[in-house]
Amino acid sequence: MKFIDKNLGFITRPSVGTHCELYITKDGGRNFKKIEIPVENEVYDYYELPTFNNGILYVEIGQGSDGDYNGGDTVTYYSKDDGDTWIPKEEN
Secondary structure, eight states: OEESSSSOEEEEEEETTTEEEEEEESSTTSOOEEEOOOOSSTTOOEEOOOEEETTEEEEEEEOGGGOOGGGGOOEEEEESSTTSOOEEOOOO
16 A cells, blocks of 8 residues: 555455556545556556656566566556556657
């Protein structure tokens, strides 16, 4: 579990290292809602807890302990609206 401020927080729910779910709270942990990020490749199914940098949330999605696609790499998404929408981060 990780809180960005007193209201905005995230929790992951892993499943035996193969995949996990990401949940968000905007009321200090009283209620949580599952985040659904439409990842193009289904091998990316293991959410890390989001980080917050310069007003932007970033979440890295990996493959879990069972992943070896493309060397076990990850994809990153970002949100500028406190987790309401997630956009794929273009690699530079």
